[in-house]
Amino acid sequence: MSCPEWEHQIALDAGGDLEPDEARRLHEHLEVCPDCRRLVDEMRENQQALGALGEEELALGSVRERVLARIDRPRRFGFAWAWGIAAAVAVAGLVIGLVRTEPVEPPQPRVAVQAPHFDLPPVAKPKKPLANARGSEASILSRDRQGAVAEPMVVKLLTPDPDVVIYWLIERKAGTE
């Protein structure tokens, strides 16, 4: 097994890429290391094979006719021009779009007429259970200790969506305004 610390030097030496003093030091080492000498021989064989590739006649044909045909082909519309015009049109369209765009205001909810505020006379005892006011305009009556009832304030809020109506029921203590 060759010496790892000398491998790169050997690889460079195979291609004649060592400086003179580097080559001298390597050759001193090679005198005492048969494994590295073996590596040198193998690397040189690869280098010779690579060098021989450079001498080979490769049957790659010729591109001369193709190149001349491309040069002689008339250019109807310059490629660079086409891209330039396309880019200019795109920029112009973007500018026009930005200028004409107006900010869109969200629709403002319409507030319905506020339910009138009035005082109910005190009721001693309810004759039937109170209705569940969820989803409807029914009033929820609250009582004080004496059984007096205060009418809650009902606010009906209409929204842009006709299927959505918001009711605010604000309870008030009896006897308060």
Added chain:
Amino acid sequence: MTAQAGADRRAVFERIMAAHERLVLATAYRLLGHREDAQDAAQEVFLRLYRNLHKLGVADPRAWLYRVTVNVCRDVQRRRVPQAELDPDYPAGNPSADAALSFEERKKLVTRGLEELPERQRAMVVLRDIEGLSTKEVARILGVAEVTVRSQISMARLRLKKFVDEFLRRRV
């Protein structure tokens, strides 16, 4: 451009192309391993030469041609579909009965091994070891320092050696 100037330009271009077509094609083939890709790359190199002829201004356009060939081949490789097959005529390193490697087999093997190298290392081996350019010329063509060429090329040669060793190990 006057008609005379255009004719002169054309004549200069054709002369340069005739003198260096083999150089460009062979380098492209070594870098790409595929004849058709090499021809496409060479065509692009010469079209760029035609467009930039007025900028060259040097007596020997080889360095420029090598540099553009490496760049064009790099672009071709990056556009390639992965696992693209090599040219069927590209050496496949067929093993022979003899355990030792013949010179022809070794040539085929190192050619195959080139394909396994990273792009930059492959370019350095092609320019330095196959095309025979100096380290200084390779550094100038690739736009790197000479010390980088030395470092990368020694790694590339060691990788090629490992590739050949692996092939021999599997064959035995």
